[in-house]
Amino acid sequence: MYTCMPLDRRQGVMDNMGEEAEAVSEGRGSLSDIRVLPLRARPELAPVLASWAYFEWSLAMRRNWSATLERYDPTRAEALPQTFVATVDDVPAGMASLRDRDSYDFLPGTTPWLCNVYVHPAMRRLGIAAALCQKLIGVAAEVGFAQIFLASSLKEGSLYHRIGFREVAVVEYFGPKYILELPIMIGSTGA
Numbered sequence: 001m002y003t004c005m006p007l008d009r010r011q012g013v014m015d016n017m018g019e020e021a022e023a024v025s026e027g028r029g030s031l032s033d034i035r036v037l038p039l040r041a042r043p044e045l046a047p048v049l050a051s052w053a054y055f056e057w058s059l060a061m062r063r064n065w066s067a068t069l070e071r072y073d074p075t076r077a078e079a080l081p082q083t084f085v086a087t088v089d090d091v092p093a094g095m096a097s098l099r100d101r102d103s104y105d106f107l108p109g110t111t112p113w114l115c116n117v118y119v120h121p122a123m124r125r126l127g128i129a130a131a132l133c134q135k136l137i138g139v140a141a142e143v144g145f146a147q148i149f150l151a152s153s154l155k156e157g158s159l160y161h162r163i164g165f166r167e168v169a170v171v172e173y174f175g176p177k178y179i180l181e182l183p184i185m186i187g188s189t190g191a
């Protein structure tokens with residue numbers, strides 16, 4: 001199924017999820033070095049991530065470039081927001097953010113939200129998005145949240161459903177958005 005790359009590379013992504021955020025982990029050393037790390041550890045990549053977000057989401061919602069870039073400020077050190085970048089052989093491959101709420105307030109009063117999950121088209125279907133999600137679920141657990149939310153265009157069968165997220169609401173926003181929630185186990189440390 002994963003025809004672009006050998007399976008051990010996908011395994012390398014998942015293996016890295018047990019590492020501390022700052023102690024950037026090594027890949028399996030086979031064909032590639034795959035890492036998931038906080039954006040503040042690679043601040044020079046902020047414009048790359050912002051450009052992904054700009055073309056994927058900002059244009060449609062009329063968020064300008066400077067406002068988009070501001071959302072990927074690598075100097076922020078609060079619990080929220082936090083952005084993580086996945087790299088493959090040191091090349092930026094994907095990103096995901098944990099924010100107090102999504103750009104649209106889908107379910108007022110709920111927090112935190114897993115947002116802006118994105119993997120470069122050349123790097124898709126290798127488990128990178130799943131690895132980013134697991135990392136941010138672990139970060140949410142470390143911060144002390146009992147649950148995490150996200151909005152998806154897919155009603156079922158998404159990578160989020162596979163991780164264990166379940167639908168709690170449907171909101172009309174650029175088409176139906178399925179609001180999914182994942183309860184976080186006490187003591188969970190996917191980060």
Ligand SMILES: CC(C)(COP(=O)(O)OP(=O)(O)OC[C@H]1O[C@@H](n2cnc3c(N)ncnc32)[C@H](O)[C@@H]1OP(=O)(O)O)[C@@H](O)C(=O)NCCC(=O)NCCS
Nearest residue numbers: 117118119124125126127128129130151152157158159160
């Ligand atoms: C969705 C996306 C992040 C997946 O990245 P990825 O690294 O290829 O994901 P993984 O390899 O971990 O998992 C692949 C699975 O994601 C699922 N998937 C595909 N598109 C998806 C989507 N839009 N939302 C959720 N899951 C999706 C598929 O079921 C796929 O499984 P398969 O390989 O068995 O078909 C990537 O396709 C992307 O960046 N798309 C554009 C931005 C986007 O739609 N982001 C999601 C916002 S909620």
